[in-house]
Amino acid sequence: MKIKVIVTLKNGVLDPQGKAIQQTLNGMGFESIKEVRQGKYFDIEVNENEETKAKSKVEDMCKKLLANLVIEDFKII
Amino acid sequence: MKIKVIVTLKNGVLDPQGKAIQQTLNGMGFESIKEVRQGKYFDIEVNENEETKAKSKVEDMCKKLLANLVIEDFKII
């Protein structure tokens, strides 16, 4: 079963990449772009049939490895 | 209006990061993890009220900058 996870920077944490991308987009003529924040996305194939079990496993993984909770939040989608 | 984009590696493209993460997870005791593929996620704040317009703008941006279509696909969510 496939579980998808999004990891984003916490509010207020500087996102230098997002900032550079936004400025580039503005420079390319996409002037209406006000902010870009970049995060990570994971497609995780778990050997598990029950969704709740799989998700709770992934949650555990997020806390232990995939997200750096000091500066990041995660969301299982 | 906020538009969210996911950029993932095309099938068949090697994902060294994903692979390393999978191995680490296995090593940490998450043995049921069969595959991890890592992608990028963007939160984009567009100065635009109409969803279709905003999305079409973002699609254009993805093609021109956010994704490298040689190896990546994108999805607006």
Place this chain on the structure above:
Amino acid sequence: MKSSVIIFPGSNCDRDMDVALKKFGFNNKMVWHNDTALPKSDLIVLPGGFSYGDYLRCGSIAGKSKIINSVIDYAKSGGLVLGICNGFQILTETGLLPGVLQQNKYLEFICKNVHVKINDTKNKYFKNIKKEILELHIAHNEGNYFCSNDELKLIEDNNQIAVTYCDKDGTCNNNSNPNGALKNIAGIFNQNKNILGMMPHPERMIDKYLSGEDGSIFFENLIGNLN
């Protein structure tokens, strides 16, 4: 011979390249990324570094800079364009060279000497070169060359693989592949072989007190071919 080195915000091998080009006889000019016109040049160099912090994908944002359109025009008209390291990444991002440079296989930045084998000498860069195997220096986090099978076939059929990682005797295999690059590819040409992108830094190997001197061979040969 006239050369131009483009400086992007975050380039950091621009000075090194300038020093090397001048040492071997080029009359070099530095060009700012926000300029639109290129000075008259026999060679354009996109130097190494971290243009735009390597944000998004290495080279992607530099690929949208103002000057890049002139570089593309220049290249399409047959002018020589050399991209080293980040310059190589920029060339693939603009589509001037096929493929992409992904993160190194072991996910670590690598800074060390490697050997590379020159695979094609029917071009301005390597014609007459006096050594087939050069010891050069790499310093990158994303040098893992990748392209689709179809593309690879085209590249191979047209002898576009310029240099490949090898050991000191010229053997190319997994052991001599520092970053996981497809087919040990360290550098490639475009179809016409006027554009060369490569990960190793010849400009860091230009006198015997540095990590080696084989970079000198590269530059001496290049200017010799242009003269």
Place this chain on the structure above:
Amino acid sequence: MEVNEKIAVDHGLKKDEFKKICSLLKRIPNITELGIFSAMWNEHCSYKSSRKHLKNLHTKGKKVIQGPGENAGVIDIGDDDAIVFKIESHNHPSFIEPYQGAATGVGGIMRDVFTMGARPIANLNSIHFGSPQHKKTKNLLRGVVKGIGGYGNCIGVPTIAGQTSFDESYNGNILVNAMTLGLVNKKKIFYSKAAGVNKPVIYVGSKTGRDGIHGASMASAIFDDKIEEKKPTVQVGDPFTEKLLLEACLELMADNSIIAIQDMGAAGLTSSSVEMASKGKLGIELDLSKVPCREEKMTPYEIMLSESQERMLIVLENGKENSAKKIFDKWNLDFAVIGRTTNTKKIEINFNNKKVADLPLDLLSENAPMYDRKWKKNKLPQKIKFKKQNFKSLKLSDCLKKLLKHPNICDKQWIWEQYDHTVMGDTIQKPGGDAGVVRVHGTEKAIAASVDSSAQYSYAHPLSGGKQVVCESWRNLISVGAEPVAITNCLNFGNPEKEENMGEFVECVQGITEASKYLDYPVVSGNVSFYNETKDKGIKPTPSIGGVGLIKNYKKMINMNLKKQGNLILVIGKTEGHLDQSTFAREILSEKKGPPPEINLFNEKNNGLTVSKLIKDNLIESCHDVSLGGVLVAASKMCIKSNKGIKINNLKNLINKFEYFFSEDQGRYLIEIKKDNLSKVKKILMDNSVHFDDLGVVNDDKFLFSDEINLSIDDLSMVYKGWLKKYMVN
């Protein structure tokens, strides 16, 4: 919010410090003012526990242009060239978030250097982790190395040397010390002292966010179980912006418009504005509404205490605003006039047309507390009587291998290969030697640098430990053919409020002072990091010394690679056989007590200067100082680096061979010389009363000693290079 004692205590101030503030001010400070006080009066900014002792450091010398007290120290290297350098700790942030903590540490120290007008030309680092078995160690190490590389590589400054050690006392408190060297024209050095009234105060660089608020007070706080709650204060580094800031600042400095400049480091806008104004005996007025902010609704309190990275404060000449702004626009950086200098000797802060703080500057700096803390003297431990019959069961070659793979001795290539050490095209000695060496671009000169520390020795006897690190640093520079010029120091200690920790500090400083005076090797900059303890357990005292030396002609630089079969190897300096505190005693005999090796400053200097002379006279082919592990380890390293062997002579009527081979007596070097030069070399050594032994002869590819050691260099190499890689991969 009404300020009261509890709030003050939550800000890290002591109750009587808060009382003192109120009585000096003759009122209760408001919250913004309290924030400012807490930042300026904490250990990190005020040096309140250390100042008294740091005054004793030896800081003067013929080549010193600027000693401690500025953003970094400056030394004269001849012609119009000067080197600006400093080391700084980023221990607490790196433990919380190793990547960002280490990265911003590197960013911070580089700003200290380019603030003075210097272009950074080399980075170094000294990093210390808990026991390899500890569950956090591997991730911390990986993160720190990635962070250091991530920042330095991106800026394009080579990381040319460093030091890495493991010790269980760092299990809950790692150390990350970063050092930068920059090159400046000695007539164009910039300082932080403001001058002139009504000069515009300029903010440049990144925007201000809520990052790192109270970072400085956190650096002076003890870790406890609540540390998790403090996590959000971690700052994120943006090396790309720093690179732009570097180029923009250097461009602005080329023109004569800067009066004073100061990076916003610990305690951000607070300490930079206070320092610039108080050094100039001026006042300063700021309008925080003008500060470029990244986040909405930031309060004056937050703006003043934010530790967002990659920002600078500049006092400009009147009328230069526009031309300066153009430069920052070109580099796509924020630029804002946020205030002016005044003659009030106060800091006055406005926000949305309201005065939000008004404080006399002397209360913040000169009147900041200074403590004469109680400290306990450390006795020299009793010497251990090693029973020689215990050695009988040991095999020399096993001992050698065990030492070579010891985490503190083994090869650190896994680390430094992740650092770009060749960018800028002037690195002529890369990491892995005794010191890193970079050429002074376009000249014949080169600069050698190394960082050293010895927690084991300093813990056993702080006074000796302090002396020893300075000597080791000096030796490392001598070994590459440099003339040692000056040092910077990063003093990493436990809790100064504890007498033992304070005693360690005081005596280490004494040791550093004695040695640097004797060797004419002054301290020009440095940093103190106290409160390195977790749950009441302090780290071992760890003074890191960053040494800088000059090579007048880079072609005369030497390294430790053996050059030719048949050449002779001599040990310079007398081997007394001091095993106490040696790696051999600790790891193989499991004996952790005893005094560290004695430092004889006369011999140290005499041996060093004599080796220097031999190098100048082209009589030495390669050289390596003898440090951890002793003579055999040092000889092995020379072999491994050059892929050549050594046949060690049979020792005639010497002390016990284990003592000879594994003792860590100080002031020693191994030198390789040509046979033909032997008599010349011997004469010089004898004329200078330098003790030496004939150790052996260079051979093809074997490490040999009578019938006891017969190892191929490949074997040695695998042992030496294997440990760290294996540890990190598994």
